[in-house]
Amino acid sequence: MTVKFGVLGAGRIGQVHASAIASVPGATLTAIADPVAAAAKSVQDKYGCDIRTIDAIEAADDIDAVVICTPTDTHADLIERFARAGKAVFCEKPVDLSVRRVQECLKVVDETKGRLMVGFNRRFDPDFNALRAAIDAGKIGDVEMVTITSRDPGAPPYAYIERSGGIFRDMTIHDFDVARWMLGEEVETVQAAASVLTDPKIGELGDYDSVNVILKTASGRQCVITNTRRATYGYDQRIEVLGSKGAASAENTREANIELADAEGFHRPPLLNFFMTRYTAAYANEIAAFVAALRDKTEMPTTGQDGLMALALADAALKSVDEARVVRLSEILD
């Protein structure tokens, strides 16, 4: 069985997913949709798929699944629409910037018995999976403290920041999902600190560029997330987990595995600088896992509920900064 895909949106992330589909056995890229003709054309040229409208993809018999890579404010509507059309849906995070809207959307998916996977690419990174596997194998005993260091090489364009919902909903949201994955227990309380340190303009747009968050579960497990929008040395993505018997960590990935030495000392190249090169394998694995879940009719590895929880944590973090206090997740999700 081969899953025939339509990709909605031929922007940067749409191209990442088109490439992933092309590389995954059991998946075929059948159609691309994008209002910008040149963008759609470039995907067609590369992968030989059709160019169609979203309406045509919705109505097509030869499409089994769609990957939603359109602007965030269209995600929830498209999920509902394709769920009702009986297509499996892979949606880039987030489902929506509003917890209420996500909850409504998931209700529709539920009522239509839709198949929905929300893309949290890091869950499919080989190193992070090796880390999780070591923990599952009991190598470090019970998980106690998690530290996630996640720094972008540079801030996105101002136009993007304005519409992103802020650093917690745009950037930290990935780390909130990783935190839930690594903690192995739901978060109960959230507290956060936020500053503008790299560019005052980000502050003028109402956002922050440097944040620390502490999460705590009912049994007292804690997770610290450290985010910044500027790491000159590359895309810094580390996870460290302390357990009752030991600790486990996943290290960064460099441009090349070499070292130079001279009178100044020892030098290694910067980190991979871009999420697409850093997480190439993760994007392919993610689509492969989606295809496998469709084929085997098993549960999606990352669900709409995961998308909802990560967003709620983002809201809680922002509320914590605004009110200078610890916020319970139940205040957000009532």
Next chain:
Amino acid sequence: MTVKFGVLGAGRIGQVHASAIASVPGATLTAIADPVAAAAKSVQDKYGCDIRTIDAIEAADDIDAVVICTPTDTHADLIERFARAGKAVFCEKPVDLSVRRVQECLKVVDETKGRLMVGFNRRFDPDFNALRAAIDAGKIGDVEMVTITSRDPGAPPYAYIERSGGIFRDMTIHDFDVARWMLGEEVETVQAAASVLTDPKIGELGDYDSVNVILKTASGRQCVITNTRRATYGYDQRIEVLGSKGAASAENTREANIELADAEGFHRPPLLNFFMTRYTAAYANEIAAFVAALRDKTEMPTTGQDGLMALALADAALKSVDEARVVRLSEILD
């Protein structure tokens, strides 16, 4: 000129300082005082110094300086007494567990024009100094975010925990001082989370064993401190500083600099497991810096004020946990 020392207290830390004095040029161990005769005797046997009472050391003409290594609740009284006696004083942290009492004590030191150094050994660690020097040399631009990972191999005895003032005042206090040193700006707000994860008995004694703290300065610089009382792999002491132009980190120190490889993979020895072996050089450097400040009549490298600030941060962290909110340092120091 040689500084002639009396050491008050021949316990574990007293012996560390006696050894440091013996190894530092320009310093002589003249007398040891301890109510436990055997303890005092063992120092005498090793370094050939006199055994005297605290009163005798206070009155002695041949003593220039004392190192206070007695139980915490005697520190402030002894500082005042020896400041009045005209002796230079090196006091192990903390001056006292009460911010008020520390403030009174520092007033006496001030009035008597006493010379007081409060021992924060980490400021004298060679690696941490190389880190600070790199920052001072502009290698990473302006400091933005600091991460301090500080984990003990195991918890102290219950009897110690009962009297220690709690993990923030006993253990995190070192990290608060390092944070101030690395941030290069005073902390304005404190928030913390605390759990009991390694031993429920610690919770019964009213303390925590696993904490995360976020500090923030007026300009928005942040520091995260991660503490736990149990790291099976050794005494974990790391500092990481992110700046506008780059990042700098100080790594752990291992038992030996070797690596083994076999069918299971690659293996390196655990970390040095004990503060005395990990910070041997720091303890010697600390006494050397005290001696140099006395000789050169310069400012003490770590002052009573440093002791006060670290304690106030500990109080703020505890208040933050108790009240589940961000606490301003000014609430503690009025």
Next chain:
Amino acid sequence: MTVKFGVLGAGRIGQVHASAIASVPGATLTAIADPVAAAAKSVQDKYGCDIRTIDAIEAADDIDAVVICTPTDTHADLIERFARAGKAVFCEKPVDLSVRRVQECLKVVDETKGRLMVGFNRRFDPDFNALRAAIDAGKIGDVEMVTITSRDPGAPPYAYIERSGGIFRDMTIHDFDVARWMLGEEVETVQAAASVLTDPKIGELGDYDSVNVILKTASGRQCVITNTRRATYGYDQRIEVLGSKGAASAENTREANIELADAEGFHRPPLLNFFMTRYTAAYANEIAAFVAALRDKTEMPTTGQDGLMALALADAALKSVDEARVVRLSEILD
């Protein structure tokens, strides 16, 4: 322009190249040939190519190039045959185990103006290329001393060893090529030591399993190659180059980039254990370079002459062991 490939031989290495061809833009796998029907069928099933005889591939108009993955003793004949047929040839090392036979074969290629690339996959490894690029960029000044550590996880089957021409011609041959690449100057003298340490049966077959070789160029540059047939911790592939201004090294690749810590110390996974996973990128890059040279009508990146030189170095090393003396390369190549 797309290069249409026939692959001769559907064994392990034939499958590696088939996979590489499938992944390289501008290359198509048109036909596979193998006397073992099941082997050919498995390639056909995976990549949808034709199954043909070698004769049919030789005669085919729709084949531009062949990849020779047949047993070593057929290489030279097939190269000559396909050169005469006007097909471009990519041949797995070695061209032949006899220097004379290689020289004759290259003469035929020359006379027919044939395009021949001899596969030395390591020249296409991303890390080794980054190393070479750093040297070319002058980062370490003039090359002086090269150290190549190259250890297989385990010995090949006895049947293979019997026909391989011995460790120098089968295994070290790759390192001889890397040495020439890194030294940047032809080798003048060779000396070697050889032992049987991992399995006496290897000695009974007339081969060695543990060798060290020293190469020296006219200007005095030196290279040490260390080989063993058994490294329990994985496929150990390191290069280190010392220059007048510094040093450069390429490190190993691990199964995963994680570290575990416990009371025994710190643990990282073994190295990638198999040449196909270790050099996956190199195999794809190698075919891409072959395709690019055909398309751009430029010189082959690794030539028949490279194959000849590496083989001559192997012969010199063996002669050095046999005669317990330094051997000049000119003794082999007259």
Next chain:
Amino acid sequence: MTVKFGVLGAGRIGQVHASAIASVPGATLTAIADPVAAAAKSVQDKYGCDIRTIDAIEAADDIDAVVICTPTDTHADLIERFARAGKAVFCEKPVDLSVRRVQECLKVVDETKGRLMVGFNRRFDPDFNALRAAIDAGKIGDVEMVTITSRDPGAPPYAYIERSGGIFRDMTIHDFDVARWMLGEEVETVQAAASVLTDPKIGELGDYDSVNVILKTASGRQCVITNTRRATYGYDQRIEVLGSKGAASAENTREANIELADAEGFHRPPLLNFFMTRYTAAYANEIAAFVAALRDKTEMPTTGQDGLMALALADAALKSVDEARVVRLSEILD
């Protein structure tokens, strides 16, 4: 019991040993001898010992042991003289540059039942000892292949090179001793390559600056030694041992254990640059081991025989270079 020491020679290495004696419990520096008054005076000022002539030290009742730090060509005579005088002798390597002369000297030591330790400081380095201990504990099975990388930051003065006996006898001699220690079996054959790459003047003086040596034992164990006189990044001292079950390595020691990151990549400080700082602990441990052997009347940890064997290996290496062939150690020692 305290061993009372006379140190012969107050040059650089004499001062290293004086400092080591001062730091070792059970050892006292009683007298220093040096024809250069200022040199002797500087040791006296630092450690408060007597200044005496060599004759006076020989005749003194209050001297138990001497450390010979005079020029190499006086070593053998002084060893014989002090052995006859009934003093224990610690002699810096080498005993002499002539194998014959060393053999005569050791005969005298033997006849007088003298106690002689020849200083091979690396055997007392904590990391190398941890490596040897891991091998002894069976962590890597049977030793098969050893790789010693040993590079000096820079060449010694020309005047020193002229009298040093050449790189094999002056520099590699340490590595020959380490090789014997790590191989755990005597060397049977030696082959070497030598070049002048860093400074033509070294060649004019009849010496080499860049050498590789292969040693082989009767059972086929091999060791490669790589030496150069110029490593811009510091004093490069690494040992790597491959065994039947795994591998073990000892890494270099850096100036500080920190790392900086910026847009160029990741940077660590150079290696410790000087044998005295790199091997500070080894020098102290070496004297402590000498004192312990005297006190416990046990065998010396490094003997005159060790000195002889290392020198013979150096002679064999030089002969191998001169004659372009493998040399048996028995040719040197007959």
